[in-house]
Amino acid sequence: MARTPTPHNEAVAGQIAPFVLMPGDPLRAKRLAEAYLEGVEQFNGVRNMLGYTGTYQGSPVSVMGSGMGMPSIGIYSYELFNFYGVESIVRIGTAGGVAPSVRLRDIVLGMGACTDSNYAHQFNVPGTLAPIADFGLLRRAADAAERLGYPVRVGNVLSSDVFYNDDRTAEQRWAKMGVLAVEMESAALYLNAMRAHRRALTILTVTDVVSRGEALTAEERQESLTQMMEVALSLAKPEQVLRN
Ligand SMILES: O=P(O)(O)O[C@H]1O[C@H](CO)[C@@H](O)[C@H]1O
Numbered sequence: 061m062a063r064t065p066t067p068h069n070e071a072v073a074g075q076i077a078p079f080v081l082m083p084g085d086p087l088r089a090k091r092l093a094e095a096y097l098e099g100v101e102q103f104n105g106v107r108n109m110l111g112y113t114g115t116y117q118g119s120p121v122s123v124m125g126s127g128m129g130m131p132s133i134g135i136y137s138y139e140l141f142n143f144y145g146v147e148s149i150v151r152i153g154t155a156g157g158v159a160p161s162v163r164l165r166d167i168v169l170g171m172g173a174c175t176d177s178n179y180a181h182q183f184n185v186p187g188t189l190a191p192i193a194d195f196g197l198l199r200r201a202a203d204a205a206e207r208l209g210y211p212v213r214v215g216n217v218l219s220s221d222v223f224y225n226d227d228r229t230a231e232q233r234w235a236k237m238g239v240l241a242v243e244m245e246s247a248a249l250y251l252n253a254m255r256a257h258r259r260a261l262t263i264l265t266v267t268d269v270v271s272r273g274e275a276l277t278a279e280e281r282q283e284s285l286t287q288m289m290e291v292a293l294s295l296a297k298p299e300q301v302l303r304n
Pocket residue numbers: 083084085127128129152153154155223242243244245
């Protein structure tokens with residue numbers, strides 16, 4: 061630890077909370093910090109990958125953009141886990157529905173993250189690594205979503221390297237295997253957490269279903285993002301505190 065700042069993050073040790081929320085869009089990080097946190101201070105502006113720390117109901121929380129794709133979240137999450145002592149990263153993102161049963165506005169909790177990326181190659185295991193979420197975060201997020209009455213699905217997501225896929229049949233083949241939704245970051249986040257022995261979870265809002273030509277309106281999107289944020293913030297208090 062304590063090798064701070066980095067080429068991508070100008071925070072000094074202690075400026076980032078052990079619990080970090082990561083939307084893809086840095087401007088969403090700014091809006092979320094301003095809307096939900098108290099005593100907010102900006103800790104990063106390098107490359108406009110905005111990061112903020114404040115408190116939520118007394119618990120320290122940081123919010124930082126991850127950028128799009130696995131190389132981007134790979135860098136930021138690696139630095140947060142390994143140089144800034146971050147314990148938990150919860151990705152809060154948008155996704156496309158893949159399984160036919162998935163509806164617009166569903167909240168998808170990524171239990172596992174399938175991928176078409178080669179990110180795991182670096183770990184050189186003699187087989188296939190399964191990027192998975194932290195069970196404690198996953199269980200608490202599922203409980204919170206159910207308690208709040210939000211439509212929640214738990215299962216596999218696809219973290220893809222491509223948004224505009226030339227292979228139009230690829231999605232159907234993931235759907236055949238029960239994959240719920242497609243996004244672009246979770247596999248790298250989960251693998252970095254696994255390697256650092258820390259915690260990670262992805263919470264997604266389904267904002268479009270390409271196969272059915274459906275997409276949320278701006279208003280519906282905002283409402284769904286608010287629901288996702290409520291679920292994510294319910295994880296800010298450390299688990300052991302909740303048990304006392
Ligand atoms: O809404 P975010 O978190 O950026 O997530 C999704 O949106 C981007 C693509 O439009 C990709 O980053 C994908 O993972």
